[in-house]
Amino acid sequence: MSASTAPEAVPLTVPGLREAGAALFAAGYTAAGLVQFLGVAGTDIPYSATDLVRYEHRLAAVPGPVATLAAVLCLGWTRPADEMAAAIGAHALEALISAEALVEETGAIRAAVRLLPHGEILVASDRRPESGRGAGPLHVTGINAPASLLAFLSVREPGARVLDLGTGNGIQALLAASHASSVVATDVNPRALAFAGFNAAINGIGNIEFRQGSWFEPVAGERFDLVVSNPPYVISPENNVVYRDSGGEPGALCGQLVHDATGHLTPGGFATFLVSWPLYAGLDEQWWTLPASWLGPDAAAWVLMMGRDDPLTHAAQWNIPHAKGQWPDGVREYRDAVQNWVRYLADRHIEAVAYGAVIQQRRDGAGRMLRADTAGSGAGSADGHIRRVFAASDVLGADxxxxxxxxxxxxxxxxxxxxxxxxxxxxxxxxxxxxxxxxxxxxxxxxxxxxxxxxxxxxxxxxxxxxxxxxxxxxxxxxxxxxxxxxxxxxxxxxxxxxxxxxxxxx
CATH class of the missing domain: 3.90.930 (Outer Surface Protein A; domain 3)
Known part of the structure; x- marks a missing residue:
């Protein structure tokens, strides 16, 4: 499927952003407040045409600062400039306009980016693709299920040095900054680094260093106590959407990153990667075979398979964000893309695509340890659970x-x-x-x-x-x-x- 040109909006890091972020929270623009105000079940907010009608009625019924901010920053609607100023103050509004996160046109304010509260932080990303456009190749996603899963599976060590590999909007780096002594966040996409830098500034976070480059290249020779990554793991015939397509042979990118990770870990350090890999005929009982082959000699690893899709489901769901969605051309383009993906998987005899995570710990000279489980996402934080599993492997030993x-x-x-x-x-x-x-x-x-x-x-x-x-x-x-x-x-x-x-x- 051909992708549209990248969105032009790129937020800038300017003075006053920290105060603007504080003003947004003070106005009630919080994760809990937004979820309750829109009447949704969680922070993954649906945006169908019928959903938008419902939101319009809910916002009109309870006017005020939260309604104004939800309309502009979450839903992408316009509101009068004086209404926005009343919600967060003139100085905060001016800072967001200077950062080009907001645009003022003939007395009205619209958002150039999507800015949502997530827990105790604010996260800016590209707006959702408009009908007839589709997401561009350098699209920067918001908080999604994989990002939340990676945060859940990350080990938190106070005072640690952390690497966020392929930072995207910066969410993992922002979360790590609260407990780490320092964080390095890398990405090959300059737009992603711009968003991540903006997000650090609006949250008042100063212990993150952003570096542009491909994977481990910007941190050659460096070691970290924790490495986290949500790479473009999607197995596809394309290589033009930076956040999605892995390129190369199925599973090859994930395998290379997992293999190289231990060389960038301190002894005892952890790495968590979200991964995807192909499943071939006859491997249902040993689905972990390919991820296990990725591990380096000093790695103890826990491989988790958290889902699997047949080729058609895989192709259909990953092309939805890039479909133009208008009849008949958009639907025809979407259909052709799905058929192309299904054919690509069939040509390689791939019967299903598995999704999950590889959690590693560097253990110099202790030999390899491998555990593999099918799992659901769980609840809370997996930090304590992960530590127990790796400690248990030491205690249980060979028998x-x-x-x-x-x-x-x-x-x-x-x-x-x-x-x-x-x-x-x-x-x-x-x-x-x-x-x-x-x-x-x-x-x-x-x-x-x-x-x-x-x-x-x-x-x-x-x-x-x-x-x-x-x-x-x-x-x-x-x-x-x-x-x-x-x-x-x-x-x-x-x-x-x-x-x-x-x-x-x-x-």
Missing amino acids: PESTVASRRCTIPADARIDGTLVPGEAGWTQGAAQLRLVEGIAIPADLDPVMTEIVLAATGGLTVDAAAAAVAERLGLDPVAAEHLRGSARHMMAELVGRGLLGLDGP
Whole structure:
């Protein structure tokens, strides 16, 4: 699909932006306020024609500063200049106009960029493509699901030196700046660096250094405690949309970045990459084979597959932002692009496209460690969960089942067991249960009633073997069955510890 020319608006970093940002928050332009005001379920705000009609009615019903700011900065509508000045003050309005984030035309104000609150910060990006235009090749996206996922999967270390590789609008660098001593943010796209610099300024963040260049080139020879990246991982036949297309052979860019990352980590440092890779026939049971091949010799890694799409779904969803959307030419162009992508994947015998993350830790001389799980995104922060999983790999060693046999298990504060009760002739009995985390990556474990009982015993003071023996005795098992249960208990408890769902007490 051919892309339109890049949007012209590029915000400038000018004096007064920090004060302008403070004025926006003081006026009530916050993430919670915006979500409530527009009546949406989250910060991923829908923009269909019917949604816009609904927003128009909601804003008209409750006029005031938030309505004015939402109309201009979020929805891209115009408002009188005096109304904007009343909302945030003349000085803040002047700073945003000087930065070319806002444009004044014949007494009215319109936004040249999209500026949204995200948690405690403000993030500017390109406006959503207008109908009939499509996103340009240097388009700078806003906060989206992958950006939120990367933030969730990032390890936070106070005083760390952080690298945000391919910073885009700068969201990862902005979040890291709150706990890091210094942050380096790189991008090959000069428009992205302009947006990221503007976002740092409007949030009053001064410990980020922005460098232009391709991937690790701007930081050659440097090491960091944390590297994060949401690269253009999309497998496609195109190479003209900077934030989307990976170029080259499917998965090659992700593989190169993951492989090179350990060379830029300090010992013990972490790197988190969002990645995508092709799935070929016969690899469903070993879907991690390709990501595992990317790892360097000193890397311990956790590979997460968080979704997979068939070729048609993959092609259709990634071309929507670049469709012109007008009948008949836009629809014909979109259809041709989807067909081209599907053909590209078929020619390479790709049966599905997997999405997920590779989380690495540098371990000089400790050998490689690999864990692979299918997972959901989870909730809260995954920091503690990630640390538990990597620590567990050290404790479990080469023979996890023997390691847990004589150990008691501990319960993370964020662990929960959700159970079911099943009616029977004698009343209610314990049914299936699930061990999960309320804060962390979603990799729950399903437990049958017997294994639930063993988990409760092994986290209640007994060793794993003792817990299995106690349950076997209660059930009246013969020696052969009891031995089988002990083996199953060791296997299960080692897996639960390896997933970070449980911990291990001291030797």
